[in-house]
Amino acid sequence: MSNKKKDAAKSTFDAKDYAAIEAMESFNTFVKKKNTFLFSMTGAFLLFYILLPILAFKPVLQQKVIGNITGVWIYSAALFIMTVVVCTIYVKKATKFDEQAANVIKEYQAKGGKS
Amino acid sequence: MNLVSVGFFLGIVGLTLVVTYIAAKRTSSASDFYTAGGGLTGWQNGFAIAGDYLSAAAFLGVSGAIALTGFDGFFFSVGYVVANLVLLYIIAEPMRNLGKYTLADMLTARFNEKRVRGVAASGTIVIVILYMIAQLVGAGALIKLLFGIEYWIAVLIVGVMMTTYVLFGGMTATSWVQIIKAGLLLFGTGLLATLVLVQFDFSLMKMFDTIAIEHGEEYLVPGMKYTSTIDSVSMMMALVLGTSGLPHILMRFFTVKDAKTARSSISWTTWITAIFFSLTIFLGLGALHLVGAESILAESKAGNTAAPLLAFYLGGDVLMSFISAVAFATILAVVSGLVLTGASAISHDIYGEIIKDGNLTEKQQVLAARIGSISIAIISIFLALFAQSLNVSFLVSFAFCIGASANLPVILYTIYWKKFNSTGVVAAISTGVLSCLIFGAMGPNIWSEVPGAAIFVGKPLVNLAVPAIITIPLGFLAGYVGSMIGARKHNTAQAEEIYKEIRVKANTGVSVQDVSH
Numbered sequence: 001m002s003n004k005k006k007d008a009a010k011s012t013f014d015a016k017d018y019a020a021i022e023a024m025e026s027f028n029t030f031v032k033k034k035n036t037f038l039f040s041m042t043g044a045f046l047l048f049y050i051l052l053p054i055l056a057f058k059p060v061l062q063q064k065v066i067g068n069i070t071g072v073w074i075y076s077a078a079l080f081i082m083t084v085v086v087c088t089i090y091v092k093k094a095t096k097f098d099e100q101a102a103n104v105i106k107e108y109q110a111k112g113g114k115s
Numbered sequence: 116m117n118l119v120s121v122g123f124f125l126g127i128v129g130l131t132l133v134v135t136y137i138a139a140k141r142t143s144s145a146s147d148f149y150t151a152g153g154g155l156t157g158w159q160n161g162f163a164i165a166g167d168y169l170s171a172a173a174f175l176g177v178s179g180a181i182a183l184t185g186f187d188g189f190f191f192s193v194g195y196v197v198a199n200l201v202l203l204y205i206i207a208e209p210m211r212n213l214g215k216y217t218l219a220d221m222l223t224a225r226f227n228e229k230r231v232r233g234v235a236a237s238g239t240i241v242i243v244i245l246y247m248i249a250q251l252v253g254a255g256a257l258i259k260l261l262f263g264i265e266y267w268i269a270v271l272i273v274g275v276m277m278t279t280y281v282l283f284g285g286m287t288a289t290s291w292v293q294i295i296k297a298g299l300l301l302f303g304t305g306l307l308a309t310l311v312l313v314q315f316d317f318s319l320m321k322m323f324d325t326i327a328i329e330h331g332e333e334y335l336v337p338g339m340k341y342t343s344t345i346d347s348v349s350m351m352m353a354l355v356l357g358t359s360g361l362p363h364i365l366m367r368f369f370t371v372k373d374a375k376t377a378r379s380s381i382s383w384t385t386w387i388t389a390i391f392f393s394l395t396i397f398l399g400l401g402a403l404h405l406v407g408a409e410s411i412l413a414e415s416k417a418g419n420t421a422a423p424l425l426a427f428y429l430g431g432d433v434l435m436s437f438i439s440a441v442a443f444a445t446i447l448a449v450v451s452g453l454v455l456t457g458a459s460a461i462s463h464d465i466y467g468e469i470i471k472d473g474n475l476t477e478k479q480q481v482l483a484a485r486i487g488s489i490s491i492a493i494i495s496i497f498l499a500l501f502a503q504s505l506n507v508s509f510l511v512s513f514a515f516c517i518g519a520s521a522n523l524p525v526i527l528y529t530i531y532w533k534k535f536n537s538t539g540v541v542a543a544i545s546t547g548v549l550s551c552l553i554f555g556a557m558g559p560n561i562w563s564e565v566p567g568a569a570i571f572v573g574k575p576l577v578n579l580a581v582p583a584i585i586t587i588p589l590g591f592l593a594g595y596v597g598s599m600i601g602a603r604k605h606n607t608a609q610a611e612e613i614y615k616e617i618r619v620k621a622n623t624g625v626s627v628q629d630v631s632h
Contacts, residue, residue, distance in 0.1 A: 013625055015612055021623075022615035031622050035531070042204045049197045049355060053190065053347040056337045067320045068327040070335045072186050073396075076193050080389050083196050087385040090203055094378055101623040 021108050030100045037093065045086055049079060120262065120436035127444045131280065134291045138284030145480035148285035149216040149459050150369040157376050159294055161383020164367050166293035168195055168358075168388055169300055170449040171253055171419075172511055175442055177392070178425075179418025181399020182411055185326075185334030187341050188399055192392035194354030199385040206359045207381050208374035209530045209621040218365050218522060219464045225529050225617050226537040229469050234544045236464035238521050239362040241548055242514045243457040244495060246363075247450060249510040251499035253419070254446040260420055261439040266503055274496040277450045281458065281488045286370060289451045296444040301391060303441045307422070308394040310429040311401030326400055334403065346579055353515040353583035360518030360526065363456040374624045398422055405429070417508065454488050454495075462487030505570055509560040512581045513551055519583055520590035521547025528594050530621050533614050535594065538601025543594030550589045554582035 013021075021027055052075055055061045061071035146152050155163070173195060180188025214221035219235035251270055258269035280288045315322040326334050333339055341347040358364060368377045402411060402421040405428045414420040423442065427435035462483040467475050475483065521544045528535040528543070555561070557576040563569035579585070598606075619625065 015616060018616035018619045019612060021619045027619070027622075031618065034622065038204050042201065045197065045200055046355065049193075050348060050351060052193060053341075053351045054344055056186075056190075056347070057342075057344050062336045068323040068332070068335060069320070070186075072337060073189075073323075073335070076189060079193055080196055080393060083200055083385060084389050086200055087203060087382055090200075091378060091382050094208075094375075098375065105623060105625065 017108070021104065024104065024108065026107055027104045030097075030104055034097050034100075041086065041090075045082060048082060052076065052079060117432060117436070119432050120439060123436045123440035124262070124443065127440045128276070130295065131276070131288075131292050131444070131447065134295065135280050135284040135288040138288035138291060141287055142283070142285040143481070144477050145216070145463070145484060147287065148481055148484045149455070149463065150366070151286040151290055153370060153372050155290060155370045155376075155380075157371070157379030158383050159290065160367060160371050160376070160380035162297045162387065163290045163293040163370070164364060164380060164384040165387040165391070166297035166300075166445075166448050167361075167364055167367065167452055168198075168384070169297060169391060169445065170250065170511075171257065171442060171446045172249070172508065173392075174300060174304070174445055175257065175419045175422055176417065176508070177395045178398035178402060179411065179415070179421040180340075181395060182402040182406070182421040183408060183418040184339040185400075185403075186337050187339050189396065190337070190341070190347060190351060191354065192395050194351050195358070196385075196388050196392050198355045198358035199381060199388060201355060201359045202364070203378065203381040203385065205530075206365075206526060207368055207377045208624070210365060210526070211368045211371065211374045211377040212621050212624045213530070213617065214365075214369055216366070216369055216463050217459045218362050218526070219460070219468075221365075222525060222529055222540060223468075224620075225613055226540060228537045231537050231540045232464050232468055234541050235522075235525070236460040236469075238517065238544045238548050239460040239464075240457060240491075241552075242362055242517050242522075243453050243460070243491070244498070245510045245517075246361075246514040247453045247457070247491075247495040248498050248502055249507050249514075250446060250450050250453065251495055252502050252505070252507050254450070255499065255503065256415075257419060257442065257446070260415060261423060261442070267500055270496060270499050273446060273450060274492055274499075276447050277454050278489060278492040280447070280451045281454045281492075282485055285484070286455060289448070289455050290367075290370060292444070292451060293448040296441070296448040297387065299441045300445060301387065303438050304391060304394045304398060306434075307401070307426060307429065307438070308397035311397045311405070311425070314401070314405065314429075322397075322400060322404075325404055330403060330408075334400070343578075345584065346581075349579050349584035350512065350581045352587060353512060353519050353581045356519035356523055356587060357515030357583070358518065360520075360522030361514065362460070362518075362522070363452045365522075365526075366452075366456050366459065398425060401425055417506075450495075454492050457491035457495075458484050458487035461491060509580065512560075513555050516551040516555065516581050516583045516586060517548050519547075520551055520586035521545075523587075524590040524594045528598075530617070532598075533611070534598055534602065534606060536598050536601045536605035536610065538605060539594045539596075539598030542597025542600075543590050546593035547586060547590035550586040551582060554579070554585055558582060 056072050061075055063071050065071050065074050142148055177191050213224045219232040222235050223232050254273045255266045255270040259266050371377050402425040406424045411418050411421045423435050423439050426438040466483050524543045525540050554577050559575040561570050562573045562575040566572050
């Protein structure tokens with residue numbers, strides 16, 4: 001069903017094209033930038049997350065913060081908010097990555113590579 | 116069972132059968148069967164993935180656990196929600212760009228060897244069976260409780276229903292059953308949570324005050340169930356990383372047309388699960404206060420009926436019947452997804468690609484898929500009938516553990532590590548699966564000095580309910596060591612060329628369909 005569209009746009013690349021794209025500076029800069037962003041964000045949210053079960057058993061998060069609501073609930077709520085925020089950040093950022101990826105392919109095609 | 120619950124029950128069954136009938140007309144090719152032709156939209160797949168998360172264990176189990184153990188039950192909710200981010204950031208898009216129907220397809224796109232496909236398919240089958248037994252046994256007990264039907268009849272009903280959906284409607288029916296159920300579940304929990312809040316005059320403060328004063332402050336801090344930091348850290352690791360390695364979740368990324376849609380799917384899932392799991396606080400604490408721990412325990416030791424009991428308190432027979440019917444739909448939807456995933460590993464990976472070298476016509480592939488579905492259903496029903504008297508809900512956590520320790524390492528290495536090779540794949544998956552099973556089998560879920568608390572009486576050798584904290588590093592290490600051992604044989608110039616191709620495809624999404632064969 002959706003094959004037609006893809007065939008027209010993309011699937012005529014062969015191994016030579018891939019090797020050539022992979023060697024392009026713009027491709028490598030793009031991938032490096034993207035991976036740095038993805039992995040530093042992942043590291044950060046995983047760290048924030050795994051601190052919950054660690055701090056949950058310490059007095060820090062067992063204290064009451066607002067009325068009878070203790071620190072663990074507040075921290076968990078913060079993790080929920082973090083999740084939707086970090087998700088939104090990704091979706092915004094990924095639109096830019098899409099553009100950059102498309103530019104790399106365009107650049108390759110402009111240089112005379114197959115389309 | 117009264118007339119109202121029969122009505123809701125039959126309504127759900129009827130609705131899902133209509134969906135299956137419509138889907139059956141659209142299911143003719145292997146791609147239709149396994150991935151709904153890749154034609155789901157972002158919100159549809161987002162709801163379907165959320166549906167996979169929100170199993171009976173999540174809906175009934177988590178609200179029951181919060182009612183009985185307070186904050187300790189809420190750990191699960193946090194784990195399920197944050198798990199979305201791992202999928203979104205490092206798994207979903209490359210997975211969509213490289214795969215076709217299964218995890219093995221994605222791995223063999225880089226390492227085209229039968230042993231890679233074989234070991235990946237075996238890992239998938241182990242996870243599916245563990246998950247399925249837990250779901251079916253839980254389902255049998257639950258339906259027995261909710262509708263007063265005998266255990267074995269309940270398991271058979273669920274078994275026949277799930278097989279019907281998958282057999283005739285393939286992934287299209289499975290997805291729509293999942294979407295409808297996720298919608299109903301979200302509506303049902305929203306309604307329950309609102310009714311609970313009415314009882315506390317819409318004040319969060321008042322709810323927490325009431326719990327602290329009338330039931331004890333221990334409900335509001337961890338410690339009622341988990342007492343050791345390392346045990347809960349281990350479980351939380353399995354939850355957040357394991358989701359990204361569960362084959363029935365990974366398979367959902369092949370039901371959309373491209374990486375962009377895979378991304379928007381997870382974005383939908385994130386919002387749906389964040390809302391749903393926030394509401395579990397009101398369901399759990401509401402049940403604790405309004406129903407009471409004693410009444411919940413009297414019905415089920417694990418607290419699985421806390422939500423239906425709460426519904427009865429708040430809205431009588433009608434609401435309880437509705438919530439029970441939704442719980443029933445939840446069970447059906449999740450097991451259907453599991454049947455389909457199991458079938459993809461047996462019929463597509465093992466039969467189609469390994470035994471028949473990929474030389475099957477479209478018709479033969481669909482037939483194989485249907486036979487595979489029936490086989491996996493029969494095996495699971497048989498095991499579930501056999502496991503009736505055992506407390507097997509912990510098997511789900513083993514499935515998460517294997518997902519995190521076996522599948523996650525190979526997925527990450529395949530996408531991101533140049534020197535990874537097929538020896539590494541085999542080493543990582545076998546180490547991940549075996550270490551989870553072995554350490555798990557030595558753990559407190561299997562052994563307990565209190566007779567009846569676990570399957571065997573004795574001292575557990577490993578004092579971790581979920582051994583993820585040991586097995587995840589083992590899986591990653593095995594992948595590394597395996598790759599070093601196989602480096603001379605497998606890290607050839609040709610392998611390097613293939614990795615270049617993988618890198619370009621994973622990062623740009625060019626030629627989504629022609630990757631694996």
